[in-house]
Amino acid sequence: MVPLSYYLVLSAILFTCGVTGFLIKRNIISIFLSIELMLNGVNLSFVAFAAQWKALSGQVFVFFVMVVAAAEAAVGLAIIIAVFRTRETLNVDRVNLLKL
């Protein structure tokens, strides 16, 4: 029998990895992948709690999270393509036209 806390720690580790990748990666797509990793970690938490408290709402929430993640991935990648067209680079440090 696996204690709940193990699942939660695993979730936390995944989330942490996601945030780290978000901060240190320079390729935009890698950053997006890190975001997806974060979402997955959170999904694990949801399902773990759902299992513990015998509430199916947790899984329903996972469903919604996935839908949102899919939508966000689609739009985000579209934006990346648009940016790539104009800037010719996927390096996030080069996309700094917003500076003062």
Add this chain to the structure above:
Amino acid sequence: MTPNLHVWLIPLLPLIGAALNGLLGKRFTRQTVAAVALFFSGAAFAMASWVAVQFPSLTTPYEETLAQWIRAGSFRADFAFYLDQLSLVMLLVVTGVGFLIHIYSVGYMAEEGGFYRFFSYLNLFMFFMLTLVLANNYLLMFIGWEGVGLASYLLIGFWFTRDSAASAGKKAFIVNRVGDFGFLIALFLLIKHFGSLNFAQLFPTISPMSPETQGVGLLTSIALLLTLGACGKSAQIPLYVWLPDAMEGPTPVSALIHAATMVTAGVYMIARSHVIFDRAPGALTAVAIIGTLTALFAATIGIAQTDIKKVLAYSTISQLGYMFLGCGVAAYSAGIFHLMTHAFFKGLLFLAAGSVIHAVGGEQDMRKMGGLRTKIPWTFWTMTAATVAIAGIPPFAGFFSKDEILWQAYSSPQGSWIYWLIGVITAFITSFYMFRLWFLTFFGEYRGAVADEHSQAEHAGHGTHMGHNDPRAGTPAPHGHGVIHESPKVMLVPLVILAVLSVIGGWVGYHNIFENFLAPVFRSGVALSAEAAQAVGSTQPRTEAGSTESLLMGISIAAALAGFLLAWLLYHRRPELPKRIALALNGLYEAVLNKYYVDELYATLFVKPLINGSSRLLWQGIDQHVIDATVDNGAEGARHISDTVRHMQSGNIRSYAGWVAAGAAAIIVYMVWIGVR
């Protein structure tokens, strides 16, 4: 049952005229503008005459409320009108003389620019003056008071493109403001202590109070402050300095505002407030002293002036001093009597002077006139009538009123022989300088020959016509070329009417008709002391001291004739004498010629320190270094802060990500800490 006289129409008609001419006059023809102005001022005069006809059947005082105005707690002031004998006299004088001057102006201003503006302002002035005279409470009177000051400013500075005219307008307004300050404080005191400004409520409340013979009490303070206001409006010492400068305005303005009506507002106000003054003997004395001194002072200045209008201006100040003297010895009806006759002959003098100036093509320096007697006969004869009247020679109007004042100055309980003596001396000087003017202008050789062309440029500051495109202006040597011309009929008819009034206007003083007419006004509320009751409005002193009065009358006539003789000697018989006398009395002459340097004194004492203080302390010190600095430094500070903070906006997405993560971490820490506590 008191009939409703619709007295409110009298002020309102000129207001409508002013509005019509002011708003639409630019598009009217000159005839239309003149027609509108004359119609409305004439209608006001007709209405006033009708009211006068109805007057005997009224119970006085007649009050009429037009509209509710202020209700603040127990304090009430309404747009309401108050008609009694005093206001009836003022009403007739203002509308009558005003209407005549409107007619005159049609001719005088015929070639001037801004025709519609002039008549709009003139009607506006009539509106305010009538409001002042007919008001039933001090607050409405104050509106009229301020309004006539405004109209005066607008009309003095009528030719506003000329610097001297604009400055004169400002000077008039500002000096008047000093007086208004006193007036306002007096009003505040009245409200505070008596709770009302309505004549009908205020005077009965004050009546039972006894005169303040010791020290300066409440009523004396109020009276003194009212006097300050009157000094400003009626050009007495120390606030007279605006009136000579006001001659920058067109001559009809000088006639109407600065001779016949506005400057008499102060006298009217004192007469109206007689209830207060009767119970403040100290203030009455102050009024009498101010009046006497001003009369003498201004008369001495008048003998050396060379501009015809300035002589008349100082003469006005001097005559106003007489009216103040009359009021100051509690002979209010005498003061009002002189007010009325003065309106006739001084108005006539100014209008005739305007006619003279018009005749010689804009010249105002008397040294360049002369011999005009044969060339402009109508003007000559009317001006003669006015001059004789002001000199106080019977049976002309000025004699009766001036003599009444002098008699009251001598015999009234508040009077003293000193007032009388100074009054007689002033009468002598008045006669002298008026006949000097008369001789210089109308007799001798015409001295304006060659100087005509130069005079336009030299005397630019003497109120010459603006935009006078008359071909006569450049024509030299009017000798015998018929260029000096009599004024048109539209200007002469008012002169004649006023001349007739100057002759017969004083005859209402016979057998004290006038005094008895005004008596009900001044009897009500007079302190009930035996002497005072005797002095005002009764005929007893007259018959008792008849011989003294006749003696004094003879002395004043003699003084007037002496003045005439001296002027005849110096300016007709031996014209070289004045110059020698002037050289002999060099310092004194210079002082008198420069008006005793009073303007310069005021400039040093008040004007320059005020301007310096304002620019150094208020402008640079406070406005620039405190207020502007606060705002500017605030803006600078904001810029600095934003300059520092903007580095957060690096455009670098990863640093944004870093900030987001840091911020999220902070929030999580905070929430954990909250939860764990």
Add this chain to the structure above:
Amino acid sequence: MIHLILFSVFGIVCVAGAVNLLVQRHPINSALSLVVVMGSLAAEYMLLGAEFVAAIQVIVYAGAVMVLFIFVIMLLNAGEEEQTRGSRVAQLFGIPGMLIGSALVAWVLVERSGTQAVPAGALPGPPKTIGWLLFHDYLLPFEITSVLVLIAIMGAVVLASPPRAVQQSKKES
């Protein structure tokens, strides 16, 4: 016992994939690592008895979203990452902050949840029940997410479409 072993195995695979995602320089490698993570997560869900969610995870997440990612990576032909100077803020504040934050979160979760055991596959989680929940209790969010997806589709189409000038010039030529 089996439960624990299985959990550990798939957990380690998960973490390894995550770390590999961080370490790899080429985005395609990171994407494939992420697929690995998702797969092992699906196994974890199964262990928790959420079959439907596991299936969804594989089909939608790993099968559609990640494939989209890989398509885009290949489309853009992005090479290995360059070593550009990053942001000092990210390194200085971000990483320590995030580490602290997640450590705290983990600690809290562990504290609160206790060591109750989660039974394996003890959830009544057939798809039918989930469907019931979706269309009854969570109908509104369901409909809204469908609108959201629609918007995302439109946005993606608009954003990713070639610029109109290029299109017009292509038409003319």
